[in-house]
Amino acid sequence: MYCRKAMLKLSMKSILEDYKCGNARLLTMLEESDDPVVKIIQPSLKTGRKCKVTEAVDKAKECFKMKEVIGETQADRRGLGSTTAKWWSKTESKEKRDMIIDEIRNKEDSTRVQKAVQQPQLGQWTNWDTAIQRSLTWNDIWHMAPLRISFLIRSVYDLLPSNANLVRWGKKDDPTCPLCQGRQSTEHVLSSCKVALSKGDTRGGITEYFKNLPRS
Known part of the structure; x- marks a missing residue:
């Protein structure tokens, strides 16, 4: 549910991801500090087993250096020069920190997508090529009926x-x-019943869903 590439993008962030990004920002600030004492000590952060910040920062730096070696590439129908790339060697310290944080978040999101692909039921949204992603802000969630939110999440x-x-x-016993x-x-x-589609809607199938909801 934290994945930013999911078909239903919720305004939620992973605590572990924010913790890793916060420590990564702190680590890069310490590495680039002008304080002579900090440079001599070279402090290291203890972030636990699951949050390997130093490794994540090093991988992000290597990724940017490799991208600079490969050069700027284009995707889809965009031509050369349509996008402006940020080169690692030409950016300032603050921009480098922001680039590292963005790269760590992208890596975390890619890991979530990989896990979703391996889940045959919960990860079916990874095969929805023609579906349009929908984003829900906290304002949308706050003003939306709880049953509708439940329906959106459970359908995805x-x-x-x-x-x-x-x-x-x-x-x-019968799945028909x-x-x-x-x-x-x-x-x-929701979208494949021939009888419902021939009538112009899928309300028949959705009605069956509401009939199966547990009653309080």
Whole structure:
């Protein structure tokens, strides 16, 4: 849920990521300090086993140096000169710190995507090539009905009580769709039921979802 590349981008940040970025900023400030005492001592940060800040900073620096060796590359239909690259050797100390922090955040996000790809159910959004990413700010979340937020999150991570999921969870024996007799997965409920699409909407499948919600 912290992934910035997910189809539903929430205004949440990982505590571990912020902790690592904060220590990385502190480490780079100590390394670039003009204080002679700090230069002599060369202090090291103790950040625990899971947060290896020194290694993350070193990898970020190596990445920028390698990019400078490779040169500027273009993607998609953008031509040469359409983007301006920041070269590591030509930036000032503050810009270097910001570049390191951004690189660490990108690495953390890439790690989350890799984990999502390995999850056949929760990571199905990684295969949605034509889907449009939606971002929710705290203001959107605050003014949105709790049931709607739950529906959005559970639909992205395939946690809706579709018949296929109910069979997987041991709550039901038949995974077929009551409308078209196909396998009723989350994707089927929301966008693939031929009977619902022939009628111009998918309200039939969504209604089934609300029927399966637990009652208080």
